[in-house]
Amino acid sequence: MSWKLDSNKPIYLQLMDTIKTQILSGVYEPGAKLPSIRNLALEASVNPNTMQKAMSELEREGIITNNRTSGYCVASDETIINAFREKKADAAISEFVLSMNNMGFSTDEIRVRLRHFIDNNIDMISN
């Protein structure tokens, strides 16, 4: 898994986003133990303090938990993770609909094109 970071934006926000995506996509399952801060920092080639900040923020949001002895784990409560998944899906859809709308497509046209795209590109969608 490579970490594409844009130095123009705060790094910890991008780290939070990448880790969230990994959790939502199942790289780390609910309740699973996460790598240590140092190893995550090495993997992403970032400062360990920045990684620490990203993890603390994720803990505050409730998607990961910190057990003093064993480090950070993904929240075992799947409802929390599903709530994040829904939120992220809504954000992606609203971005898509807005940008289509900005190009002048009506909602009916967007519906038709989306259906058409999914029907014709079944192979690129994994589930």
Next chain:
Amino acid sequence: MEQLLVVNHLTKSFGRNIALNDISFQVMPGRIVGLLGPNGSGKTTLIKIINSLISPTSGQVLINGEAPGVNSKKIISYLPDKPYFNDWMKVTELIDLYEDFYEDFDRNTALNLLGNLHINPSDKIKKLSKGTIEKVQLIMVMSRKAKLYILDEPIAGVDPAARDYILSTIISNYNRDASIIISTHLIADIENVLDDALFLREGNIAMYNSVENIRSTYNQSVDATFREVFRC
């Protein structure tokens, strides 16, 4: 937490030339600080004063509460901008030398890091390439359990893969009580590793801020901010 490094109204002039002009700043433990500035901005002068290789014209430097000297050399691990090894030595002899000189030098760490790079400790330094010598030098410096690491242009002369290796060595050997000062003008390569950036311009501090603050304040990278501050 006590400051690890305090610089107080520090001035250094060489004849009529003012290299550092009344600068003051502090570094807390556990920070990775980028010392950034164009050539001739005073980076190496500052580093040499902290390492007590030259003395200031006026002002004061305190490392762990003490002026530079015997005690500060025990807790500062310094990578100079030029290699200074005797090239007739073997790498093992260099390790022996470091072990004799520094109480906090960890031979096993050094041997592990050399092993990762497939550097044979019985090779003579003379036989190694320029880039490899720079890596050996960094390994020696990072194998000390120091409180303050000062790296003067550690990534200047090496290829991108070696640069990644050097940065990961710095990240993996970093500990919470120690700080690292890295001087460079190759900001884009290291900015994700930094906590803070200190911009030096003509002997003055042009900016000293956390890199995440710089990104959120200016909506751009530290590298882009640097180019703006130092536009010619």
